[in-house]
Amino acid sequence: MSTGYYAFHQHFGHDTGKDHPETADRITVLEETLKQTGIWNQLAIHEGKTAHLPDILRAHSKAYVDQLHLIEPEHGCIMVDEDTPMTKGSLEAALYSVGTTTQALDDVLNEVHRNAFAAIRPPGHHAERSKSMGFCFFNNSAIAALRAADVHHLQRIAVLDFDAHQGNGTIDILQNDKRFLMLSAFQHPFYPYTHYEQSKYTNLVNVHLDKGADGEAFKKGVLEQWEPALRGFAPELVIVSAGFDAHKEDPMAELNFEDTDYLWISEWIQSYCKRRNTPCLAVLEGGYDLNAFGRSAALYIAGMLEPVEASGQSEQAAV
Ligand SMILES: [Zn+2]
Numbered sequence: 001m002s003t004g005y006y007a008f009h010q011h012f013g014h015d016t017g018k019d020h021p022e023t024a025d026r027i028t029v030l031e032e033t034l035k036q037t038g039i040w041n042q043l044a045i046h047e048g049k050t051a052h053l054p055d056i057l058r059a060h061s062k063a064y065v066d067q068l069h070l071i072e073p074e075h076g077c078i079m080v081d082e083d084t085p086m087t088k089g090s091l092e093a094a095l096y097s098v099g100t101t102t103q104a105l106d107d108v109l110n111e112v113h114r115n116a117f118a119a120i121r122p123p124g125h126h127a128e129r130s131k132s133m134g135f136c137f138f139n140n141s142a143i144a145a146l147r148a149a150d151v152h153h154l155q156r157i158a159v160l161d162f163d164a165h166q167g168n169g170t171i172d173i174l175q176n177d178k179r180f181l182m183l184s185a186f187q188h189p190f191y192p193y194t195h196y197e198q199s200k201y202t203n204l205v206n207v208h209l210d211k212g213a214d215g216e217a218f219k220k221g222v223l224e225q226w227e228p229a230l231r232g233f234a235p236e237l238v239i240v241s242a243g244f245d246a247h248k249e250d251p252m253a254e255l256n257f258e259d260t261d262y263l264w265i266s267e268w269i270q271s272y273c274k275r276r277n278t279p280c281l282a283v284l285e286g287g288y289d290l291n292a293f294g295r296s297a298a299l300y301i302a303g304m305l306e307p308v309e310a311s312g313q314s315e316q317a318a319v
Contacts, residue, residue, distance in 0.1 A: 003304045004116035005040075006104040007031070008048030008096045011121045013089020017077060020085060021252060021288040022135040027119055033294035039302050044113060048100025048120070050092070051138075055102050058146035059139050059173045064130040068094075068137060080132045084122075094122050094137035101140040101283050102147055108279040109152050109237065115270065115280040115304050117242070119297075123285040125167030125241045126192060133169065134192060141241045141283045142173040148237050149179045158183060158235035160226070162218070162265055163243020163285040164253030166206070168194040170241065176202050181233040183226045185209060185218055187246070187253050205229045209246070211254045215261030218246070222268065230272065238273055238280045244287030244296040252288045262296040266303025280304075 012024045034040040056065055071078065072091045080086045097120040104116040124141055126134030141159055148154045158181045159174065161167040166186040174180040175196075181203050188208035198206040207221030244262060246255035273280045282304065287293035 001114035002044045004046055004104060004107055004113035005043040006046045006048050006100045006116060007119040008100050010096045011093045014093035014122055015087050016085045022121065025290055026293060027121060029290045029294040030119060030297050033298040037298055039298055042305055048096055049103050051095040051098035055143050055147050056098055056138055058150060059143045061130045083134050084132050097122055097140050098138050098143055101144050105144045105148060105281050108281050117282045117301050117304060119284050125161060125163060125170050125285050127169040128172040136169060139169045139173055141239050142170045144239055144281060145174060145180055154236045155179055156233055156235045157237045157239060158230060158233060159239045161241035163241055164246040164255050165191050166196060167241050168192045168196060171196040171204060178203060181229060183229060185221050187211060187255050209255055212256060214256040215258055218261060235278060238269060238278055240269060240282040241285045242282040242300060243285030244293050247289060247292040247296055249289045249292035259295045259299055263299040263303045266300040270304055
Protein backbone atom coordinates (compact mmCIF):
# COMPACT_ATOMS: atom_id res chain seq x y z
CA MET A 1 0.00 0.00 0.00
CA SER A 2 1.05 3.54 -0.68
CA THR A 3 1.99 6.48 1.51
CA GLY A 4 -0.47 9.38 1.63
CA TYR A 5 0.63 13.01 1.74
CA TYR A 6 -1.99 15.48 2.95
CA ALA A 7 -1.74 19.26 2.71
CA PHE A 8 -4.00 22.25 2.07
CA HIS A 9 -3.51 25.65 0.47
CA GLN A 10 -5.59 27.51 3.08
CA HIS A 11 -2.55 27.59 5.37
CA PHE A 12 -1.24 30.54 3.32
CA GLY A 13 -3.97 32.58 5.03
CA HIS A 14 -2.20 32.05 8.37
CA ASP A 15 0.25 34.89 7.75
CA THR A 16 2.56 35.06 10.76
CA GLY A 17 4.69 37.88 9.33
CA LYS A 18 8.22 37.90 7.99
CA ASP A 19 9.94 37.79 11.39
CA HIS A 20 8.10 34.77 12.73
CA PRO A 21 9.76 31.34 12.34
CA GLU A 22 6.54 29.39 11.66
CA THR A 23 5.79 30.47 8.08
CA ALA A 24 4.03 29.22 4.98
CA ASP A 25 7.46 28.89 3.35
CA ARG A 26 8.01 25.75 5.44
CA ILE A 27 5.42 23.78 3.44
CA THR A 28 6.60 25.32 0.17
CA VAL A 29 10.21 24.29 0.83
CA LEU A 30 9.19 20.80 1.93
CA GLU A 31 7.18 20.24 -1.23
CA GLU A 32 9.96 21.63 -3.45
CA THR A 33 12.42 19.25 -1.76
CA LEU A 34 10.06 16.30 -2.19
CA LYS A 35 9.76 17.12 -5.89
CA GLN A 36 13.49 17.66 -6.44
CA THR A 37 14.33 14.34 -4.82
CA GLY A 38 11.69 12.33 -6.70
CA ILE A 39 9.86 11.39 -3.49
CA TRP A 40 6.79 13.41 -4.47
CA ASN A 41 5.99 11.10 -7.37
CA GLN A 42 5.89 8.11 -5.02
CA LEU A 43 3.30 9.68 -2.72
CA ALA A 44 -0.48 9.72 -3.03
CA ILE A 45 -1.23 13.44 -2.80
CA HIS A 46 -4.42 14.65 -1.12
CA GLU A 47 -5.88 18.12 -0.66
CA GLY A 48 -6.98 18.51 2.96
CA LYS A 49 -10.37 19.36 4.43
CA THR A 50 -11.67 21.52 7.23
CA ALA A 51 -12.47 20.16 10.68
CA HIS A 52 -15.62 18.72 12.19
CA LEU A 53 -16.34 20.54 15.45
CA PRO A 54 -17.02 17.33 17.45
CA ASP A 55 -13.47 16.19 16.73
CA ILE A 56 -12.06 19.41 18.21
CA LEU A 57 -14.37 19.26 21.24
CA ARG A 58 -13.00 15.86 22.28
CA ALA A 59 -9.69 17.61 22.99
CA HIS A 60 -10.55 21.23 23.70
CA SER A 61 -13.11 23.02 25.84
CA LYS A 62 -15.99 24.69 24.02
CA ALA A 63 -15.21 27.93 25.84
CA TYR A 64 -11.69 27.93 24.39
CA VAL A 65 -12.91 27.21 20.86
CA ASP A 66 -15.58 29.92 21.14
CA GLN A 67 -13.00 32.37 22.45
CA LEU A 68 -10.74 31.81 19.43
CA HIS A 69 -13.65 32.59 17.11
CA LEU A 70 -14.50 35.71 19.11
CA ILE A 71 -11.01 37.20 19.08
CA GLU A 72 -10.18 36.51 15.42
CA PRO A 73 -9.29 39.93 13.95
CA GLU A 74 -10.89 41.34 10.79
CA HIS A 75 -7.66 43.14 9.96
CA GLY A 76 -4.07 43.05 11.12
CA CYS A 77 -2.52 40.64 13.55
CA ILE A 78 -3.14 39.93 17.23
CA MET A 79 -1.14 37.70 19.57
CA VAL A 80 -3.24 34.91 21.07
CA ASP A 81 -0.38 34.25 23.50
CA GLU A 82 3.18 35.53 23.58
CA ASP A 83 4.29 33.28 20.68
CA THR A 84 1.17 32.67 18.60
CA PRO A 85 0.02 35.30 16.07
CA MET A 86 -3.49 35.31 14.64
CA THR A 87 -4.68 37.02 11.47
CA LYS A 88 -7.94 36.85 9.56
CA GLY A 89 -7.00 33.50 7.99
CA SER A 90 -5.40 31.83 11.01
CA LEU A 91 -8.48 30.14 12.39
CA GLU A 92 -9.42 28.73 9.00
CA ALA A 93 -5.89 27.32 8.67
CA ALA A 94 -6.06 25.85 12.19
CA LEU A 95 -9.39 24.22 11.33
CA TYR A 96 -7.89 22.79 8.13
CA SER A 97 -4.93 21.48 10.14
CA VAL A 98 -7.36 19.48 12.25
CA GLY A 99 -9.53 18.37 9.33
CA THR A 100 -6.57 17.35 7.21
CA THR A 101 -5.12 15.36 10.09
CA THR A 102 -8.38 13.52 10.75
CA GLN A 103 -8.82 12.89 7.01
CA ALA A 104 -5.37 11.28 6.90
CA LEU A 105 -6.21 9.34 10.06
CA ASP A 106 -9.41 7.94 8.56
CA ASP A 107 -7.56 6.94 5.40
CA VAL A 108 -4.86 4.96 7.20
CA LEU A 109 -7.43 3.29 9.45
CA ASN A 110 -9.61 2.47 6.41
CA GLU A 111 -6.50 1.02 4.70
CA VAL A 112 -6.52 3.56 1.86
CA HIS A 113 -2.81 3.98 2.69
CA ARG A 114 -0.32 2.06 4.78
CA ASN A 115 0.82 5.31 6.38
CA ALA A 116 0.36 9.04 5.88
CA PHE A 117 2.08 12.37 6.47
CA ALA A 118 -0.06 15.41 7.27
CA ALA A 119 1.93 18.50 6.21
CA ILE A 120 -0.12 20.92 8.24
CA ARG A 121 0.35 24.31 9.85
CA PRO A 122 -0.29 25.78 12.34
CA PRO A 123 1.19 22.89 14.35
CA GLY A 124 -0.50 21.49 17.44
CA HIS A 125 1.46 19.73 20.16
CA HIS A 126 1.76 22.74 22.51
CA ALA A 127 -1.99 23.49 22.43
CA GLU A 128 -3.57 22.44 25.73
CA ARG A 129 -7.24 21.73 26.40
CA SER A 130 -8.05 25.39 27.00
CA LYS A 131 -4.91 27.24 25.97
CA SER A 132 -3.04 28.14 22.80
CA MET A 133 0.71 28.02 23.10
CA GLY A 134 3.92 27.89 21.06
CA PHE A 135 2.42 28.63 17.59
CA CYS A 136 -0.37 26.07 18.23
CA PHE A 137 -4.16 26.57 18.30
CA PHE A 138 -5.61 23.04 18.20
CA ASN A 139 -3.77 19.87 19.14
CA ASN A 140 -3.92 17.94 15.88
CA SER A 141 -2.25 14.77 17.19
CA ALA A 142 -4.38 14.56 20.34
CA ILE A 143 -7.52 15.20 18.31
CA ALA A 144 -6.55 12.38 15.94
CA ALA A 145 -5.83 10.06 18.89
CA LEU A 146 -9.20 10.78 20.49
CA ARG A 147 -11.04 10.31 17.18
CA ALA A 148 -9.26 7.00 16.65
CA ALA A 149 -10.43 5.86 20.09
CA ASP A 150 -13.98 7.22 20.08
CA VAL A 151 -14.99 6.90 16.42
CA HIS A 152 -12.81 4.01 15.22
CA HIS A 153 -13.01 2.26 18.61
CA LEU A 154 -9.30 1.56 18.95
CA GLN A 155 -8.20 0.70 22.45
CA ARG A 156 -4.43 1.29 22.29
CA ILE A 157 -2.94 4.28 20.48
CA ALA A 158 0.70 5.36 20.81
CA VAL A 159 1.69 8.99 20.26
CA LEU A 160 5.40 9.44 19.52
CA ASP A 161 6.87 12.94 19.65
CA PHE A 162 10.46 13.75 18.63
CA ASP A 163 10.10 17.52 18.31
CA ALA A 164 12.84 19.32 20.26
CA HIS A 165 10.21 20.70 22.63
CA GLN A 166 8.04 18.60 24.93
CA GLY A 167 4.48 18.28 23.62
CA ASN A 168 2.89 19.70 26.74
CA GLY A 169 -0.50 20.07 25.08
CA THR A 170 -0.71 16.43 24.07
CA ILE A 171 0.15 15.38 27.62
CA ASP A 172 -2.36 17.83 29.07
CA ILE A 173 -5.12 16.34 26.93
CA LEU A 174 -4.25 12.61 26.99
CA GLN A 175 -2.73 12.30 30.47
CA ASN A 176 -3.52 9.21 32.53
CA ASP A 177 -5.89 7.77 29.91
CA LYS A 178 -4.90 4.14 29.48
CA ARG A 179 -6.00 4.11 25.83
CA PHE A 180 -2.98 6.25 25.01
CA LEU A 181 0.76 5.83 25.47
CA MET A 182 2.88 8.95 24.94
CA LEU A 183 6.55 8.52 24.06
CA SER A 184 8.47 11.76 23.92
CA ALA A 185 12.09 12.86 23.36
CA PHE A 186 13.01 16.50 23.83
CA GLN A 187 15.62 18.94 25.04
CA HIS A 188 15.49 19.20 28.82
CA PRO A 189 15.35 21.55 30.60
CA PHE A 190 13.85 23.72 27.86
CA TYR A 191 10.68 25.36 26.57
CA PRO A 192 7.80 24.87 27.40
CA TYR A 193 9.16 24.41 30.96
CA THR A 194 6.03 22.57 32.03
CA HIS A 195 6.24 19.89 34.64
CA TYR A 196 5.08 16.80 32.88
CA GLU A 197 7.47 14.48 34.63
CA GLN A 198 7.17 10.83 33.73
CA SER A 199 6.76 9.71 37.35
CA LYS A 200 3.55 11.72 37.75
CA TYR A 201 1.69 10.11 34.87
CA THR A 202 0.68 6.56 34.03
CA ASN A 203 1.04 6.81 30.25
CA LEU A 204 4.12 8.94 29.62
CA VAL A 205 7.72 8.04 28.74
CA ASN A 206 10.10 11.00 28.60
CA VAL A 207 13.54 10.82 26.99
CA HIS A 208 15.44 13.86 28.24
CA LEU A 209 18.10 15.18 25.85
CA ASP A 210 20.79 17.47 27.24
CA LYS A 211 21.59 20.73 25.48
CA GLY A 212 23.92 19.85 22.60
CA ALA A 213 22.82 16.20 22.42
CA ASP A 214 23.15 14.55 19.01
CA GLY A 215 21.34 11.81 17.16
CA GLU A 216 23.25 9.08 18.99
CA ALA A 217 21.77 10.20 22.32
CA PHE A 218 18.33 10.24 20.71
CA LYS A 219 18.76 6.73 19.28
CA LYS A 220 19.91 5.44 22.66
CA GLY A 221 16.81 6.89 24.31
CA VAL A 222 14.52 5.46 21.65
CA LEU A 223 16.00 1.97 21.82
CA GLU A 224 16.30 1.83 25.61
CA GLN A 225 13.11 3.65 26.65
CA TRP A 226 10.66 3.92 23.76
CA GLU A 227 11.10 0.45 22.32
CA PRO A 228 10.28 -1.63 25.43
CA ALA A 229 7.33 0.63 26.27
CA LEU A 230 6.00 0.39 22.72
CA ARG A 231 6.43 -3.37 22.65
CA GLY A 232 4.63 -3.76 25.96
CA PHE A 233 1.75 -1.52 24.90
CA ALA A 234 1.29 -3.11 21.43
CA PRO A 235 -0.56 -0.18 19.87
CA GLU A 236 -3.22 -0.62 17.20
CA LEU A 237 -2.23 2.77 15.75
CA VAL A 238 0.91 4.93 15.89
CA ILE A 239 0.57 8.70 15.64
CA VAL A 240 3.80 10.66 15.28
CA SER A 241 4.16 14.31 16.24
CA ALA A 242 6.91 14.90 13.71
CA GLY A 243 8.92 18.01 14.59
CA PHE A 244 12.27 18.72 13.00
CA ASP A 245 13.65 21.49 15.22
CA ALA A 246 16.20 19.24 16.97
CA HIS A 247 18.34 19.63 13.83
CA LYS A 248 21.74 21.20 14.46
CA GLU A 249 20.96 24.02 12.01
CA ASP A 250 17.62 24.89 13.60
CA PRO A 251 17.57 28.18 15.53
CA MET A 252 14.75 27.22 17.91
CA ALA A 253 16.53 24.57 19.98
CA GLU A 254 20.02 23.53 21.03
CA LEU A 255 20.21 19.94 19.84
CA ASN A 256 22.49 18.55 17.14
CA PHE A 257 20.51 16.10 15.03
CA GLU A 258 21.66 15.49 11.45
CA ASP A 259 19.42 15.03 8.41
CA THR A 260 19.91 11.28 8.49
CA ASP A 261 18.71 10.98 12.10
CA TYR A 262 15.24 11.73 10.75
CA LEU A 263 15.54 8.95 8.20
CA TRP A 264 16.62 6.65 11.04
CA ILE A 265 13.63 7.40 13.27
CA SER A 266 11.24 7.14 10.34
CA GLU A 267 12.59 3.73 9.33
CA TRP A 268 12.58 2.59 12.96
CA ILE A 269 8.91 3.52 13.34
CA GLN A 270 7.96 2.04 9.96
CA SER A 271 9.83 -1.15 10.74
CA TYR A 272 7.90 -1.52 13.99
CA CYS A 273 4.58 -0.78 12.28
CA LYS A 274 5.20 -3.03 9.31
CA ARG A 275 6.13 -6.04 11.46
CA ARG A 276 2.83 -5.72 13.31
CA ASN A 277 0.70 -4.38 10.44
CA THR A 278 0.04 -1.23 12.48
CA PRO A 279 -1.19 1.89 10.64
CA CYS A 280 0.88 5.03 11.15
CA LEU A 281 0.03 8.72 10.83
CA ALA A 282 2.72 11.41 11.04
CA VAL A 283 1.62 14.97 11.81
CA LEU A 284 3.93 17.94 11.25
CA GLU A 285 4.98 19.96 14.30
CA GLY A 286 8.13 22.18 14.38
CA GLY A 287 11.18 22.68 12.17
CA TYR A 288 12.23 26.23 11.39
CA ASP A 289 15.50 26.41 9.46
CA LEU A 290 13.95 26.17 6.03
CA ASN A 291 16.75 24.24 4.32
CA ALA A 292 17.41 21.82 7.19
CA PHE A 293 13.68 21.35 7.68
CA GLY A 294 13.05 20.63 4.00
CA ARG A 295 15.84 18.05 3.81
CA SER A 296 14.99 16.40 7.16
CA ALA A 297 11.24 16.18 6.62
CA ALA A 298 11.76 14.86 3.07
CA LEU A 299 14.06 12.15 4.43
CA TYR A 300 11.50 11.32 7.10
CA ILE A 301 8.84 10.93 4.39
CA ALA A 302 11.26 8.86 2.27
CA GLY A 303 11.55 6.53 5.25
CA MET A 304 7.78 6.03 5.22
CA LEU A 305 7.81 4.60 1.69
CA GLU A 306 7.98 0.88 1.06
CA PRO A 307 11.54 -0.26 1.94
CA VAL A 308 12.76 -0.93 -1.61
CA GLU A 309 11.69 2.52 -2.72
CA ALA A 310 12.90 4.14 0.49
CA SER A 311 16.50 3.03 0.15
CA GLY A 312 16.81 4.32 -3.42
CA GLN A 313 15.13 7.60 -2.61
CA SER A 314 17.16 8.09 0.56
CA GLU A 315 20.34 8.18 -1.43
CA GLN A 316 18.82 10.68 -3.82
CA ALA A 317 17.37 12.80 -1.04
CA ALA A 318 20.66 12.98 0.83
CA VAL A 319 22.51 14.60 -2.07
ZN1 LIG B 1 9.45 22.41 18.62
